Amino acid sequence: MSQNSALVPALDKQPHHRLHPVLAAFAGSEPRHLPAPLISRLQPHEILFYQGDAANHIFEVVEGVIRLYRLLPDGRRAIAGFLYPGGLIGLSSNHRYACTAEAITAARIRRHTRSQIEAAARRHPELSGWLLQHMRDELAAVMNHLLLLGRKNAQERVASFLIAVAQKKTACGRPLSVDLPMSRADIGDYLGLTLETVSRVLAKLKAARLIALPAPHQVLLLQYDALRELAGEDDDEPAAETLTAQNKPWTH
């Protein structure tokens, strides 16, 4: 509950760009026509904005965990991502927010108007680049998630999830302790499973001694590498690039 790296839509792996109050810093360097960015507090089930709302603001999670989700007309829910402190919300939105943002835990959120950000970005190219990088990271994370949702089975999904959550906690010694502030239903809606299936898979991983569950919201990764194997992601594959460097179509 006290990690502070971004866990953007599909759980970023690289913990680069840890700067907490980045936007605030840039906003602060502007002439102070505007009040300093507002920090608002959210109660556990409070909504920050709804899908379809005009996307006039960009939010920065200061504390707590936020879920982003979309709903089908009949109520089925898909969680697009969990946001941890340092995470940015709404950056990649168009005119309207694509998801609903709701607090899972009590949270503190820094709010910036889009125009503020854009003005600051014009003045500070490094901020502009940083925001772009953030969007690219978000997209890369979502690509991973498409593979997970499209082609992985329940075990692989849960294992991938645990690995991803663990990779935010910058490599303490294993066995790794991870806590999951969200409910089983949240995890299910994130992984495209039912809450029962999530529970069952966790039980199975526990029976296989790959994890331990001291409490429902705390997981110990006992065999990290076995979990990675199960997750089936070649996260940091070395350069398979020199091999394929020839025979590029455009070298014709």
Place this chain on the structure above:
Amino acid sequence: MSQNSALVPALDKQPHHRLHPVLAAFAGSEPRHLPAPLISRLQPHEILFYQGDAANHIFEVVEGVIRLYRLLPDGRRAIAGFLYPGGLIGLSSNHRYACTAEAITAARIRRHTRSQIEAAARRHPELSGWLLQHMRDELAAVMNHLLLLGRKNAQERVASFLIAVAQKKTACGRPLSVDLPMSRADIGDYLGLTLETVSRVLAKLKAARLIALPAPHQVLLLQYDALRELAGEDDDEPAAETLTAQNKPWTH
């Protein structure tokens, strides 16, 4: 096979920004130190680049259809998107490409170096904004796809797919004719289904008179609205925004 709007990762709906040779136009307005952007031709199964390759280029589809996909170690494949003429590839990539890009049909591709693009973007703010917008559209499309993969059943997925493909063809009168240059396996890997399931669902939709299949790669949407209903997306919901404008947490 002759549409010319972008069908980015999850099949864009808004056909805005139809400008075919945008990047070329901007590149051309530079002092001609560099050769004009190369156009290369791809054979049906030719690879443009592999996932993991250094992302030094940005590509623009001029003609044909490209698939972007990721693989699991055991060969399972998830197609992240199909790209049609006008689509940009690699724009949102980090240092490395997140997907493999492969031609489905014979294709012509315009290649730009990333540095060319970036230089042009610095000189032409409108290009910069356009690229940003493109990334946002891509992300929005992927969000739709997460919902599809995470929570829709086979029928809903196929219906959504057909609707999305149809929405590229700017609203000719219904019944709408749509052609699918990709194979059933491609559709399956895009929708998180097997090729058999795709075939079966199409047969079922045909039996229900919602579509007709004059040829395997041509679909007639006989009952567009019923399909939309089945797809279950409130694509263009009107403003539900004024209703929720009050009770924003930050107004505390």
Place this chain on the structure above:
DNA sequence: CGAACCGTTGAAAGCATTCAACCTCGGTGG
């Protein structure tokens, strides 16, 4: 003409879901 590829269709199997019961834990109030 035969091989290969693609799409379709059938039958059986499997994995996740659905429905339901039970349990634990906190909070509340009698």
Place this chain on the structure above:
DNA sequence: CCACCGAGGTTGAATGCTTTCAACGGTTCG
């Protein structure tokens, strides 16, 4: 203080949707 209640988690049994395996027909191409 303890009974009651609701929320969240776990587990079991049955169902079902999708997958898997297999066969068949059509088309293309060497």
